[in-house]
Amino acid sequence: MRILQRISLVRYYYMTFKIGVIGAGGRGTLAKHAHRPDDGIRVTACCDLDPVILDQCRDWYGQEVLTTRDWREVLAAGVDAVVIATPDWLHEEHAVAALEQGLAVYLEKPMAITIAGCDRILRTAKQHQARLFVGHNMRYMTIIRKMKQLIDAGAIGKVKTIWCRHFISYGGDAYFRDWHADRECSTGLLLQKGAHDLDVMHWLADSYSRRVTAFGSLAVYGDLPRRTDPAIDKKDTSTWWNQAHWPPKALTGFNPVMDVEDQNLMLMQMENGVLGAYLQCHFAPDCCRNYTVIGDAGRLENIGDGPDDPIFVWNKRQDGYRTVGDAVFRGDPVDASSGHGGADAVIMREFVEFARHGGPTTATPEAARMSVAAGCQATASLRAGGVPLEVPAIDWEG
């Protein structure tokens, strides 16, 4: 019996791929997709400030999981990789410390809230030859993958312009009740929320923004009463994410600091000449990311962004508007229950594979940095009245 116990202890310590999680609640629950004890992969250490989450970690990952409020204890716990899903302004500090230790890192988007912060993370990964992966899970969504495949296969000729309209019905709930609303913590929603879309636009256009300009305003939520009583839970279900709250001005419980924009309009000029337009609204009645890509031989557009929603391609001329494309496509079937149209399970699988063996990945840290850089410069542009700004190249020297 003792021998069997020893063998299982040796297996646990030496043959298990161990993952730590910093910011284990909220988005950090994504790590559940990585926890596969039968395959020798375990989440063995979790950090969160919320004791309820730490209790839940024991249910999710087993009673033996180390739980702590101090993220440094996760890095000191002999893990092979770490998932960092803390709020945005903490990414740089947590990622740099983990990479300095040579750990493989899954870092949630946006990579950081400044361009300098991203470049420091990239340099640290390079210097310590550590494997860095940034959680741009939209690249793993079936509908986005299908659009990329169609474009790469020449369905609309050579891409010349790309527009994204992002309608967000839950903006007041998700982004104006906590740290997201405070530019010190997020820079702004053009970066915070937009990092996903800017990355997808760069990916579909096969280029990065070189120059950007933007306008934005705090048009709806700015006048509404802020939370003054700290005892009011921002996630009180009577006030939070409740579809009965309409119009947006019916929402309550806003963050005491609110200095980010609730509508953003951005134009981008990419390195390969493609022009982009990104329109984001946080007080829409419905919710969708709609990408329209026009090439020199056609137009492509997704109608809805769920895993089963259609992608239309128009590639015959007709001088009137056609609501349905000349061809209709859908993404490959996917396990939609895994979150973000099946993307979350897929991205975690790819991360674990990369963390263990290296190799190419669909999302890349350089692309993640470029989406932050475009979002930061666009935010600076809109706060300076819409002046066009260059997007700097990655600073590898420091």
Ligand SMILES: NC(=O)c1ccc[n+]([C@@H]2O[C@H](COP(=O)([O-])OP(=O)(O)OC[C@H]3O[C@@H](n4cnc5c(N)ncnc54)[C@H](O)[C@@H]3O)[C@@H](O)[C@H]2O)c1
């Ligand atoms: N890729 C996606 O689709 C996606 C979706 C949602 C959020 N995110 C990103 O994930 C990150 C977390 O977002 P969220 O909405 O889950 O945030 P959140 O505010 O819910 O925080 C996440 C968790 O981190 C914990 N935490 C906060 N400060 C901490 C600290 N100092 N040390 C340890 N734990 C701490 C919180 O208690 C919470 O459990 C953000 O960077 C966000 O942009 C990505």
